[in-house]
């Protein structure tokens with residue numbers, strides 16, 4: 001096999017190990033398997049930014065297209081200090097499997113800039129986003145590669161990207177990004193989509209396991225775009241939210257939190273810490289507290305070898321990308337914990353991104369109720385397909401989801417053949 005050490009990172013090694021394991025199970029053609037182990041293209045850029053104090057800082061950014069077999073590439077843009085080529089490449093590969101699993105006409109991509117977005121002013125963030133967009137402009141476009149928000153980026157980031165791209169075209173090009181503000185072509189329900197998708201798969205998972213989703217006790221790690229929405233919708237569904245956390249730490253109340261009041265507190269205080277009527281708890285301890293459902297919706301590698309055997313939940317729904325290490329995954333599997341994998345559990349975001357892209361291309365926008373019912377249909381169908389395959393193959397949901405995603409991409413390669 002060809003040396004691919006430039007992409008080496010913890011997450012890339014995990015992604016390759018997953019691919020290799022599933023390729024063996026699928027008895028994938030050797031050449032196609034080998035092809036899927038590399039990204040199609042990867043761009044590394046340096047981004048000089050004039051800081052507010054007059055100095056200039058250089059930031060390193062990436063955009064990686066894993067494959068373009070099923071359509072233009074799709075995937076988020078993250079601003080985080082942990083960003084590197086290997087991590088972005090692994091996340092692009094995961095997007096390929098996720099899009100294929102959900103039946104979306106996309107290949108996988110990911111982008112990132114290594115920075116601490118909380119340490120930058122709005123003006124610095126805008127300049128960083130515009131210059132990053134200018135540097136990767138050859139790789140993006142509505143029928144080429146369509147970025148979206150991810151860790152550390154949001155609707156505003158997408159509006160700046162869309163504006164920068166549009167300026168170079170001399171016209172408005174809404175289809176170049178998804179997750180935009182509504183006023184410039186965003187979709188109703190996009191902001192809530194990932195959290196809502198988690199609720200739909202949890203509804204199916206609890207039903208299959210013979211429980212009712214209502215009255216389950218839930219812990220949510222990460223109270224951002226994904227976790228806060230999931231917590232609110234599950235609370236409305238009748239679940240007891242016993243613990244939540246953000247980057248600074250968590251809060252815990254075995255009798256349940258009032259999520260509406262908690263959201264008001266977060267708006268005022270800037271975080272969940274200090275919420276009255278709950279005890280403080282560290283992020284590390286929160287994961288192992290008693291509950292029925294655990295939703296890691298923060299960052300990667302949170303459920304690890306050193307805490308997986310103490311996870312009390314019987315269902316883990318991965319809101320983040322890669323929150324469970326392979327060692328922890330094996331421990332959870334041995335203990336009979338049902339893990340709904342990231343490429344299925346958090347796919348609601350990219351599914352509504354697809355709806356947003358389609359609406360933008362047609363200049364025709366759907367009502368929110370239409371978006372949510374179509375999202376529910378897509379999530380439920382994907383969950384049931386994965387559940388059935390897992391039972392048929394006698395395997396876990398992650399393996400089944402990867403089998404389905406990888407099989408589709410490989411089939412695309414097979415029928416398209418090799419150029420030239």
Ligand code: GLU
Pocket residue numbers: 074075076077146147148149150151178321346347349350351353
């Ligand atoms: N960043 C999200 C993900 O990891 C959404 C990607 C998209 O909407 O393109 O799935």
